[in-house]
Amino acid sequence: MSELQSVDETNFDQVVLGADKPVLVDFWAEWCPPCHQIVPVLAQIAEERKDRLSVVKLNSDENPSISAQYRVMALPTLMLFHHGELIWSVVGARPKAKLLKELDDALLTAV
Numbered sequence: 001m002s003e004l005q006s007v008d009e010t011n012f013d014q015v016v017l018g019a020d021k022p023v024l025v026d027f028w029a030e031w032c033p034p035c036h037q038i039v040p041v042l043a044q045i046a047e048e049r050k051d052r053l054s055v056v057k058l059n060s061d062e063n064p065s066i067s068a069q070y071r072v073m074a075l076p077t078l079m080l081f082h083h084g085e086l087i088w089s090v091v092g093a094r095p096k097a098k099l100l101k102e103l104d105d106a107l108l109t110a111v
Contacts, residue, residue, distance in 0.1 A: 004043060005056045009063050017084040019054060022107060026057040027067060027077040035076040038093040045100065053103070082110045 004026070007015045016023045026042055028035035039057075046055035060067040060075060070079060070086065080088040080103065088106035 004039070004046060005054070007056045007058050009066055012058070012063075012066055015054075015056060016081050019081070021052060021054060022080060022082045022087075022110075023054045023056060024103065025079045025081065026055065027060045027070075027072045027075060027079065028057055029059060029061045029075050031061075032075045034093040038076055041093075041096045041099065044096060045103075053107075080106050082107070 005015070007025070016025055024042070024045070026035075026038070042055050042057075045053070049055075058066060060072055060077075070077075070089075074091045076093060077089060077091050078099075079086055087110045088102070090102060094102075
């Protein structure tokens with residue numbers, strides 16, 4: 001299983017907003033148990049969908065300005081960006097099948 005790429009305030013614009021394919025951002029923190037629980041699911045999705053989707057993680061405690069900009073109030077928060085725009089977000093961990101369905105629905109409406 002691959003390690004998720006980390007982004008921060010120095011590369012968020014380039015990696016997420018400037019990406020040529022959709023990017024799912026996992027806003028997380030070290031102290032958050034559900035954040036740790038969802039990592040294996042996100043790693044599987046990153047591997048299975050690597051040709052169509054990037055999955056990255058952003059530590060909210062270490063990058064408060066980005067978390068504030070996108071009004072992240074609870075963790076984990078997942079946000080899907082496409083062509084530099086936020087197109088979908090959800091708070092809380094979910095089972096893989098449900099998360100994939102929600103992602104696919106969001107991507108279909110964004111095209």
